[in-house]
Every structure is written in C-alpha cells, then in structure tokens.
Amino acid sequence: MKRLVTAFCLAFVGAPVAAAPLCDDFGFAGLLAKCNRGETIELTLASGQPLGEDQTLESGAYYTLEITADGSAELAVSGPDFFRAIWMNEIVINSIEIRPMAVDSIEFDKAGTVEMSFVAIKPGRHVLRIPGSTGESQQVTFSIQ
Template sequence: MNKLISAALAALFSAGSAVAAPLCGELGFAGLLAKCNRGEPIEITLGSGKPLGKGAIALQSGAYYEMRVTADGSAELALTGAQFFRAIWMNEIVINGIEVRPMAIDSLEFDEAGTATLSFIAIKPGSYEVKIPNTTSDSQKVAISIQ
C-alpha cells in the first residue's frame, strides 16, 4: 500500500516542471515521510478574540508537515478549510493520543481546551486559507500557499 501511494505521488511530482521537489533527494525506505522531508511545524491557536497564527504560511509541495491546532477553551470554536484539506494528503490526526486516519475533513471543532495534531503531505500548489467559520477579521484566518 505504501509503495502504491509513493508511486502515485512520484508520478504526480514528475507530471510537470512547475511542481516543487521534496525537501531531500534520497528519500530512502520511509519515502515522503522521511525525516529529511519534513517542514517546520505549523502552530494554530483557537481562542476567543485571539489571532489564529503569526502570518501567512508557505508550504512546499511534496513535503511532510505537522499542524498543531490548540484551543484554549475560551469558547467553542472550529477551524474550517475544506479547499486546503483537499489539497493535501492527510496522514493522520492525533487527538488525546488517539490516531485517526481520515480520507478527508472539512473542519475541526473544539468544545473545550485541547490539541489536535494533523500530519500531512502538501500536494496541490495554490493559495488556500483556514479560518474560524462565520468570522470576517483577517486575524481569524491564516493564508496558506503550497508552492
């Protein structure tokens, strides 16, 4: 199964010259999940009246990332971003030590304080955003680009 996924992703990356290469040349046995292919962790904070992040985020297509979404419990809040979540291959979501391997997600909602860690490979180049639904403030969304 992992070989099939690696082969499909390799075909995707070689399909056009505009697609960025993974972060390391020799991926080895671990493939795209190799340690040398990991980008910097992404921190998102859900809090009533607080900004989600510290500015725009640039990701590299073919690289592995972890996004830590932490809710402070000040309000029942969600994080949406269906277009972004469709532009990545989701490895897993870890919540309180429970690993979930979803096919796709539209949003995450926090009823109380906690952290969810999403691990994924950025795939489809483009500009996306994740945000708190039904808000208009720029501080309540984070722009994410996949290059």
C-alpha cells in the first residue's frame, strides 16, 4: 500500500499543471457556456492609430473580438497564425452570421464593425496585424495560455 501511495504521489507531482477552466459546470452549452466567456476584445482600425493592446487569453475559453474601422482608410487585419490557433464559432457582419472554416484576413473598404466569436485553442504567441505595416502599434499579440 505504501508503494502505491508513493507511486501515485510521484505521478501526480510529475504531471503537467492544467489551467483551471473559467467555470466549474459547463452544462448543456459546453465551452460556449456563459460562465466560460472572457472579456470582449475591442480593436480599432484607423489610419495612423494604434490597433489595440496586447491580449492574454486562456486556452479553452470563449471570447468575442470586435474590430471597428473608422473609414479613414481602406485597411485590413491579417493573422493566419492567430486564426489557426482558435476555433472560430462565427463572424457577424451587418447582422449576417457567417460560420467559416478558415480565415486569413478581414478587409474594411469603409467604416464598419465585424464581431467574431471564438474559443482560444493553441497556446503560444500569435499576431494580428495591419498588412504591410512595420510599426509595433500596428499589431496586436495574443498570448494564449
């Protein structure tokens, strides 16, 4: 019995530490449960203005990303690495819901807002940036833990 307890303790101590979920009981909705939702992330696309602040996300948590373009220029956001690190639930544009398989970028020809809901999946640092820009303020880094 003593060997069994010792083996169990060694196995438990050597096991990787798992992140705690945002809620204890997901219920019928699973990962999309209201208690598993992180704060809404807001980004603004404007000519010569910072895109937004870097974000830390929890793997397995459900988030909403709102990108608003002010119409000052034709701008896009691109981030194939970020879009492949998440499971996209839907993209909403003008009250039209789109359920995409994959996204590389989103371009705004004039002022408007796009709302994306997703579950963060792949841990690491992933960048969403304005294509062709080189400034640090023209990108947002998402750190998924």
